[in-house]
Amino acid sequence: MKGLKSVALPAAAAAILAGHAPGAFAFPCAMFCDDFSAATYILPQKWYGEEETTSDGQQTESWRVIVNGQLRIQSKAWADNDTNSGFANARNSLLARPKVHNSKSMSGTVTMRSASATPCATNETPSVARARLFGYFFNVGSAVPTSHIDDVFATVQLYRSSTSPYPPGTLRVAGIVGRCTDASCNRFETLGTASMGTVEVDTPLRLSMYWRGYPYYAFSMTRRLPDQQQADDYTVTIPFGERHESISPDRRLEVSSQIAHCSPQRAMADGVADFDEVYVDY
């Protein structure tokens, strides 16, 4: 649903959304931020990397480097080829080092350079390649130590599905809010989604997400193209608010994929994306 522009935003959100005004992006910033231009390598005082696969997924090619003053991430991942049921997950991520509870927002410019996901004739589950901003925001259960169960996460992403009806090179944009249903958040319940249109590969897109808390119980998500004066706003409302802190309030930049298990022809998802001008409120 669109339409939060008439609602006054708190200072933190306003600061995040300042990045949506063309030319308003200034570094250094007071919050946690990175435009990846301070060095030719990833700054270890700000970030660390992580690869993960689940459900018999396997990641082969991997890039996580600075290219032309931007963070480039690639992940090519595959699923099993001995079943036609279910899917695997994989991600190649860069995580912000600060782990600060009550962080409410995150934004960044994402340019997806390529995205491919091979279809599977014998498994209806789509394969999906995504470039996204991801965060665990709070916990709505009993905050079990060392477990993400009942953590609420939000993500805003560009993606290409193996079932996409769009021509090659066209990506979908979406916001998703979910609640983890297992300790490592491999499984989750979808709490709400926002369909945020399409964008072509190689097109920078400014994305943000912001937890509005009481009394809205909603995430604001926005997108803005480089030549666009005003961001497009979307809202994902969920049926409850924060109860506890998340076990680990990670903020991640990543290329992630869902890959259908497919036999005999193994399915694959491959994404390459550049990230720039990243803000996290702390």
Add this chain to the structure above:
Amino acid sequence: MNLQSIFAVLVGTISVLGAQVASANWVDNFDTATYILPQAWRGEEEASEGGRLTDGVRYIRDEKLAMRSRAWAWPDNDSNVGSIQARYSLVQRKVANATGISAQVIMWNAVVLPCATNDAPTITRARLFGYFFNAGTSAPKSHLDDVFAAVQIYRSSNSTDGASTLRVSGTVGRCTNDACTTYEALGSRTMGTVQRGEKVQIGVFWLQESSQFGFSRQWPDTLRYYYVPYTVSDSQASVSPDKRIEISNQVANCAPIHSMAEGVADFDNVNITP
């Protein structure tokens, strides 16, 4: 057949006998596709507590596997004691319970930042690594008592060699914790030096019949063998007998200037011995 002959067979050298046995080996020269074959390999990265992997690359370039990994020691307590371990790997999945692995390796770059306040060296390695058996009771999901062997090209921050000189060595160890981030050394062999950018074939093999590990390094016309015997029990299987190609970094904890290690290497003609 003497030890060297057995080893020559395992390496797959130019001897007639070696050539016959080598046909049973599985070889990847990374030229059958422009991507890493998923039926043969899976990627992995791992860092011990306080270790941070940042930059990393793993892909096919010019029909070789190109790998780069940068790791930092960044413990929360800003310690000057000990070091962290980090690796960026490709794990072979083609041959179950492989007993050996060899490859041509070119280490293009090796950066290690010294630490004035910690005697522990920082090391970057391009290496072939394997868990071969368990010397204890082989507990599920634990590498405790797994015996590993690795052959590696490396640069240490305390090296007195010339700037472009790298060391080659073989090492054998027994894991002393579940994740094998700590271990007891069972033996090692120095295997000379090599220059940055120089191609060298190296290998590591388990010679169970003679209770030792064999290491090899080969130039175009010279093959040298090195052996590390062991006395531990080798009748139990490792919990996960992985054989890996990797950039592996040991980084000294260092404050206030944090230490870093970065290795860049190409791997080619990987030969896995069943």
